[in-house]
Amino acid sequence: MPNKNLSNLLDSAQTAQRIPVKNLSPVTSSGKIHIREQKGQLQQLRTGINGLFLALFFLLPFISYEGRQAILFDLSQQQFIFFGTTLWPQDFTILAWVFITAAFLLFFITVFWGRIWCGYLCPQTSWSFIYVWIETRIEGSRNKRYALDKAPWSVDKLKKRLLKHIAWATIALFTGCGFIAYFVPARDLYLDIFSFGASFWVTAWVWFFAICTYLNAGWMREQMCLHCCPYARFQSAMFDANTKTVTYDASRGETRGPRKRNEPSSLGDCVDCNLCVEVCPTGIDIRNGLQYECINCGACVDACNQTMNKFGYPANLISYTSENSLAGKAEPFYESYKFLAYGIAALIMVSVIAVDIYNRNSIELNVLRDRQSLYRETVDDNIENSFTLKIRNKTQQTRLYRIYVSGSNAYQLVGEANLTIKPGEQLDYPVTVLAKPELLAGTRNEITFTVAEQHNYSQISQQSSFFAPI
Template sequence: MSERIPVKDVTPVKIHQPAEQESADASRKRIYVRAVQGPLETFRRYFGFFFLALFVALPWIRYDGHQAILLDIGEQRFTIFALTLWPQDLTILAWIFIIGAFALFFVTTFAGRVWCGFLCPQTTWTYMYVWFEEKIEGSRHQRMKLDARPLDFDKFWRKSLKHLCWLIIALLTALTFVGYFTPIDSLFIDFFTLQNSFWVGLWVWFFAFCTYGNAGWMREIMCTHICPYARFQSVMFDKDTFTVTYDEGRGEKRGPRGRKVSREALAAEGVGDCIDCNLCVQVCPTGIDIRNGLQYECINCGACVDACNGVMDKMGYPKGLISYTTEHKMKGGHTHIVRPKLVGYAVVLMVMIAFLALDLFTRVPLDVDIIRDRNQLYRETNDGLVENVYTLKILNKSQQDARYILSVEGLEGHRLTGNREFLVHGGEVYVEPISVAIDPYKLESSIVEIHIKVQSLDDEEVSVVAPTKFLYR
């Protein structure tokens, strides 16, 4: 027991790095995205601009005299063209969210994280901010030099103009987004004339701050650390999922070379097609090196594919050193497009769409809520009848005015007091107090279940029968 346990010094030893490598590591703290040209980049831009234009235009579209898309949380009413959704239609919203989730699973299983690279608002707005950055501050190397030098007038006005453009975009984005939840035609006027309410102004500035911070400052941090999609996307991947992949067998061993050196001579010396230009790293919005293999930070935008194909063209090499391919294809096998996992997602997606269509098809544009008088269960009238008082709330869930007629079923010989026919405007709640009275000798028990029916006079198929109780003693 007197023997001592030997202690081993595990203090880490700092290995000195050359100044060039240290500066390279330090530069990775701030990613300077290099501009790239190519078919994928062109497609991504037009694809993003299309949905950006759609995002801006949709709240301005008018339909049947009202804003086509208005998600009015205060009024608890979602208007989507001819469809109006109320809290009672929560199942429809649930189906929509479920369909969106399974559509994302299906696309991810087939083509990887293309949602992030081509359609995600974070990516679209980040590239938009980078475009303004390039136009004002210059190319990647010019921006790096601008940030490294002391503050002078040239640097000051460039930085100020850039952030001003960013703030304008952020404010317009926030106003457009809030315009989906409040009438947008008056939103812009009220905001710029300082006539808007406190809460509307608060949400506009909140979303403007988020847009400015996310697209201008956080950028890749949103994709690599905050967005949960990056963490669970690999669960949906398989060996037949199309992802941005570097052909290691063809590219290694990498290294610079002259254009006049033949590819065959280099291959004889064990040198691959990769010239180690690092352009694939410089154009990556998340700053990763795709040559290190598939990484969760990769958003499948294809910028490295365009950059590498451009280099291959200049060198006279075949394209595709970096490409959208599958693990099976990379190992010399065949890609299986139709496979159980993908088919399973497709089947579930179709089933969910069918449920949504069924819910919409069977939806009755009418809702009736019955509230009993809470002051007393019943009362006796002067002519000896037993009377119950109810308050009806009739919701016209359509966008057109409708006429309804009221009747009571299950209580023979009753007397109904109140309006039997009434008009309810589209998207409004009509409140009607009624009373039902009957001779107590006609009651078989002290509690009788009755049904109040509201029938549309404009459409025979639209009716609601709501159950309630008639009480006596």
Template structure:
């Protein structure tokens, strides 16, 4: 006799309202505000802008200080030159960055999103352009509802012109990290740049214009994966932007000198300033939400209202769930310590790998011809040696070969390689036929740097001869 699992209909009853899963975006009109966290964000943004827009113009040892020279496969970062063979270091940098992000998220929530994420930084700049050209929140709402006029067209044109100008400067700077910026800037505006440069500048201009001008919070909410997995790293001791309902409820408007406590009201006057300044349009009083980027705009706005009402600040603040519930917040906890330990270990490993990396690359490839007999009757093999000088100064190397008795190296032994360059040199090795132990023999090429404490690198290859009779 078979047993069936009972099935029950748990679909909630419909109230007749259809839910649109593909509702169009409602435009967010943010209000201007001032405060401590706004000033902190502006200061951090200035530093980031100086790094991004300024570094590309620096020179170092006759070339651009930071330059990803893709055609020659050379990547300059100030005094160091990296090659494709060094890309394992890039993996280390990405791992360190990931654990750094995990650590700061466990400790202080989404401060990366609110203060240093390029999407947020450029969005704040675009919002400032919007305020300068169209006015503050109420003026922009009124302007959008008004019919098209010469004044409205002029304001809109000025706003989009500023957005495109910032996008163009951003894109030109980005491409300048791959093409020397001084040559690129002159060639670009004189019509002499190559098609690829114009293409990529156009792509990144439109990407900046679209992301910071039109998509804005949609990138943070729907496109950025960080918003999805951040909640996994949060715990009740993580600093988050939160509203204190014990102090704020019951909400309600009131006059400044009224005894609101007697009326059963809390400190929240329900002015909705926290909502009006939020770049993602949420109400922080509804609790922690995935849309919150931790920018603290609501804290600045609420604190300014509390000052006007002569109430203590902190109705909205950086706090923890434990603090809100009256419990003790634990700064040091296993997860945070674990991320810190892994982060420090990875930084140490990456630093060691950087300083211990070889500054010479040495590759040996055998010629397609298996072997030949030279004029002396010796068996001869031809090899192509590629020596890569990763240092910033010229080096002279001495070549040698070993692995077989009577092994003779033909040609010059000294190889001079300029800084950051690659030299390819053919080399012939020969052995008397009667000294060959077999038809295939392992040999070793060694390259010694006579100017760097005799540093030596080696490369393996094979010597081919006739079959033994």
């Protein structure tokens, strides 16, 4: 009997400790989040940035420079063309430094504005909002879409769903073309794809990225942000007390509760309208505090300010603010060790890129000796060695070059020393070098080949060995 009373007492205590959970997430029974369309200053800013980003994404491949596509990853020729500069595989360390620098700049911005990249510039967010916009135009508002999901299949429902998915697929196909246009000539790609004249591999890659876009933006959406994106998991490690992120002012908003307009209330400013949840693309309730799912898009800020304006309350119950700001503290951001660390790291990376670009040469030279014989003696008792010079013109213009040989001995180059090399071409040029045996210091002598661009200061040198008899 005492054991039974103890068990009942424990059950009662556990029941008393349970926190009631109110399901505020606008999720259908199928698990899909239906976003309420929201307007406001931040959404106008986000739409403008997304529009600029999309315009650049689709139009950049059509920009020409010096008669060629300005930006092109030419995989068949193993070169990356960027506005007159050609990067070859051996130059891709520059791209690596660029990506590393971009990462540190992202971390640097995150210290101040949190996950702002995700809300305003991330392609996943941009395309998801485009797909939601199309869905809203065809199927109606959030409530209508929710009702359409629950409604039995009919001709009207089939028509709306078919039209929506056709629009999604069209956007996805153009997106696939837009991405591949950076790898094959853009002016021919669209015509070849839509006239079914493209090669198998080009068509396959276009459709691969089209399918990825269709699935990511149309079906997965917030699942990519919640479960697939690694940035969502580690971005909180970069936050500090001065990081401005979308935050609910609980001291002002609680205790929340509904009320009528222009009616005195002892409650907090939050009227529990739930709009901040309904407009959230990841379906969270920002009033529960900082959450890794928040992408800082500002939709809840605009929705809350809209409600505050209707009730005559001050704006920014939900706003971009920091922990110190909420607490009334004013600490300079530049005193943060994270600010210094990421800032210094970004400056170092930019310096490395600058040095790498400065030291980059527009000529590539590789000297190969003739492996069949170390040396040959001529009829006039001179010694000759044969070499093959692999010279690459890394520019996008035809260049004139001159070959020089130098060393501790009087070397003489046999053959034509002036060369013309086409853009991006690698020329295998065999040369023969003569030397008088009495001027050679030993059996193995140093020799330097220099290839210099005429009418320019660009040149490159490489050492090799000149062999002679004992």
